Amino acid sequence: MRIVSLSDYLLLRVNRASSSQGSARIPRAPVNRQIYQLIREAILAQTLPAGLQLPSSRDLAGELGMSRNTVTYAYEQLLAEGYLESRAGAGTFVADTAPDQIPETVERNVPLTDPSGKSELSARGAMLTRQAGVSDKQWGAFMPGIPDVTQFPSKVWSRLQNKHWRRSQAEMLTYGPGAGYGPLREAIAEYLRISRSVNCNASQVLITTGIHQSLDTVVKLLGEHGDSAWIEDPCYWGTRSVLSSLGIESVPIPVDQEGMRMRLANLRRPPRFICTTPSHQYPLGMVMSLSRRRMLLEYAAAHKVWVIEDDYDSEFRYGGRPLASLQGMDTHNRVLYMGTFSKIMFPGLRIGFLVVPEALAPAFSTGMAELYRSGQVFLQATLADFMAEGHFSSHIRKMRVLYAERLRLLQQAIHRNFGDEMNITGGEAGLHLTVSLPPECNDKLVCEDARKEGIIVRPLSTYYMSPKTARSGLLLGYASVPDEAIGPAFDTLAKVIRRHVSPTGLPVGQAHLQKTFA
Template sequence: HAGAYNLQWGAFMPGVPDITQFPNRVWSRLHNKYWRRPRPDLLTYGHGGGYLPLREAIAEYLRVVRSVNCNADQVLITSGIHHAIDLASKMLANVGDRAWVEDPCYWGTRSVLHSLNLKPVPIAVDDEGMRPQPADLRRPPRFIFVTPSHQYPLGAVMSLSRRRMLLEYAAVHQAWIMEDDYDSEFRYASRPLASLQGMDTYERVLYLGSFSKTLFPGLRIGFLVVPQGLAAPFATGLSELYRGGQLYTQAVLADFMAEGHYASHIRRMRVLYGGRLRLLQDAIVRNFGDRLEISGGDAGLHLTLGLPAGCDDVALSRQALQQGVIARPLSRYFMKPADAQRGLILGYACVPDELMGPTFDKLAKIIETHLTD
């Protein structure tokens, strides 16, 4: 099943920020500064890991905010998570290699791995994150894909003991851990644990991130932080395989971060999204009380609304879409159908406050018809 929807905006699309709140005047000022006196070096092809001042700004931000151990040489500018996975897989894997993925997980990870003829191996998750079984541990993978800060889509935070176990296992078996630090900027109830990469003393973790959730998805700028020993070959691979560009946009983003606008924007949006999360939670409780379980509400831009095991969340999602409401079915994120939980993934970030309650009330009526079937 295709994972990408033809609709990428509106209630309750997960993973999409409120782009109407983006500080476009600040961005325009910084953008115009470069266009007043165009620089040829920013209009030609990119080379190496990307625009150096942006890599420096990202490295500084990650050191301070996420305890990532890196310097600018280790930061590579990508077009997003898909690009980073594609590059790392081509540089470090062979056709047929196994890759552990969380089950459930982001559909895009599986899509990229399948396109490269790598074999995703579903590993169940619990309240402490990825939980490999003895049979899994006996067959070491080439890659281990995890979202430890906010498991997508269920929302668990990986425990310290589970993090240490994966790091030690990867070191012993020469596996590479791909850490997608998904939604780490937006936590509402507690401070996050440091990044997995920040705990890594074996240099087995590659750290992935993007600006899609913090700024706007159409920016198409992300980053990949690699161990020091991989920095030079990965920079070469990035240039040889993809012929980089967008240096003007990278320069604007570098100034945006250096002048403090990025950190300020995140602080403001954290307050906004925290309020919208509460509005959605209140609407759910008003309609269903404690009949349906809410999970993943401590962080991120979405929550997961659990449904009874016999409920057809795919049919429910299809019916909601006909009514103009996006509610992605949780079961479609599982690789093992027998283990698939039923539920709806509800994004709240791009839903205006005044529409949150009325729009969920419309969805609740559809849900009720499926609960009583």
């Protein structure tokens, strides 16, 4: 199709766009921008062919009944981008933008087999997106792993930020050192030595954006494509995603009440990495026993295996002091320890840390700088002051009391609805607990129906490597739920659960619960 009258074409398209946008209440782009976009689209579609002379800006503005400046803007933008060309004394013409040669093997206008574009993904990309565990909602009852960010001392944080803005030194606003801001590394090392019995100095601490980047760094610098890693089964979905994206084979190791349960068949094939959450297993919540810890460390030393310890939320332990780290027991420098400030402070901060053996520290610092071009020095400096002035420890103490009460209220709500027949795990620490469902109950469907009722829960079965070994259950986060909302929210969830465990769809009585949850 060729345009006979550019002004008629533009008027028709502008009026049509105005009508549809107005009915949908979509803000309209400025008219000069609309004129530019419409001419550009017509050139790309070859509706306006190369070499065609366009009306002068004065003539086109007159035909459209618009200001000449409106058309001039569109023409100037198109000239700048190469869609039009101006010939002295002749006028403005559509430029020839077609490539000189088009490979004969290129098929034109071939539709994607999948409108979402997934058919264009690599095998790795397809697997990652297919198995993704990330949620589109990150707040509300009962989203696990989310702290109550409304309780964060934002005024204190703002004061510390403003102090650094006033000083605004150049080094705060440029790329940072690979290992991170020095004073923050010192503050973290001191905190870990005291609270987690981690054996380290500041030179061994590297600042990352969180657990994902810490794991990514370790595997890239210490692993090769095709290596294997033992992972807990079930485990955090992010661990599996990072490992698989780097070509590492994940070998599931089941967990029991003492943590990872290594079998003889596993021990005969040493992996390159062992990924573990020994202080608070995710998602079930058990603590690795001392004998298992010693066995794991001795095995790692004997077979030159790297142990990656994920200590993601051990600050929040409600039955006593936080437990000592696995790294603190290691006498062979085989443990890399990682943690995050997302659970203690707020997830949007995106600051975590990685503690490596001293001999590896220089290489890791260089590797971090080379791979990621470290930054966020301004935020790291603010966090360093936050810790140095005692606000960090004070905030942990405050939130530990708050979360302990919310845990009690959730346990109370579970008992009120189901008595003692629903098995609860992980209720001694962290920001979530796990409840079991009968084997025949589809926890994914429970989560989908709960979502329709405004309740966010995550299915336990998706944290297992294989559906054959997966257990049905729900992860319930309580940290970000106000005290008064916990009971009513769980009452709503309980109704959803009853619909799924009852074959008739009717409310389940205590006798039936006793049978199915035992």
